[in-house]
Amino acid sequence: MGKEVQLPFTVASFFSGIGGLDLGLERAGFEICFHCEINPFCRTILSQHWPDLPIHHDIRKLDDAEIPETDVWAAGFPCQDLSLARMGPRSGLRGRQSGLFHEFVRLVRGCSPGAIVLENVHGLLSSHGGRDFAIVLKALDELGYRIGWRVLNSKDFGVPQQRRRVYIVAMHKDRGDPAEVLLEPECGSWNTKKGGSDGKKSPSLFQTIIGDPGNGPLVKSIAHCIYAESARHTGTDWSRNYVWYPDGRVRRFTPNEVELVQGFPANWTLPNPIKENEAKRIDSLRYHAVGNAVTPTVAEWVGRRLADAMAKHDCGNVSNGTGSRVDIDSLETRGVFETVEV
């Protein structure tokens, strides 16, 4: 007889933003039970889509006792200090924003969730020569987790956007294997060929134009990464992602279009009603929140595989690991980290 598994698994969400990670996990069958988000606009959007859920405002003021017991904790912690898109030096996990990861770890230490899903820019892997990522691995390792990570690109998950993000799955040592969640055999049949059938190199998706050449609108068949931008016409996002018409007119993507390119349902970030104090800035608020979000289809893929891995294991009592030595040889775009007992 197979083990009886209680579904759905439950999730507490931190740095929830507009709930991209949550939406994907929900589509994978998880039940979201808790949000933590400091930005008032994002909180409006969260309560529009999850009207019955508590939203805690500030992770720095959150106590263990305020978090409901759940199977999984999910967190796309702030990326500003880790992002390669940032001009100038990156302060990494010492930064005011990305350093909030340490607040998350404080809560993990107190509550020991069975599994954790983290998402961030892939710059996390290279920040301070890899030392910041080592800090992430070490912190979770010391709390008794096995850890896997993989850089996933949204364009491989049904959305027209080049968006490379690192997904980290941590599972308590007796509760599952993150490698089963994130890693696949190297040469699956889905690997695409480099050239076409005539042996010529396939054109880049950025060079392929779609739309009506007579009247427009025209766009590149894939968008460059959508960043958190304002509605002012100065952003790097708008200089790379635009719509044009044969008569010479050019415009940036609308907030609805960036939502779709990110894989959200239409108007996900349109508040109903729009608050008076946000009306003038509504486009900026939407561009910014969508640019910060996790692509839900990627989160759904991770979630489905996580649910399978959890269902295979006993998700009962959580226990911490034992003393161990961290041994970090290389930090690559995907891997599994386990300590070597000494």
Ligand SMILES: C[S@@+](CC[C@H](N)C(=O)[O-])C[C@H]1O[C@@H](n2cnc3c(N)ncnc32)[C@H](O)[C@@H]1O
């Ligand atoms: C990268 S975004 C997360 C996006 C989210 N995963 C999604 O899919 O929409 C990081 C979020 O952390 C929030 N944040 C920053 N400081 C915070 C704090 N002290 N407490 C709670 N949330 C915070 C930001 O407002 C932002 O929405």
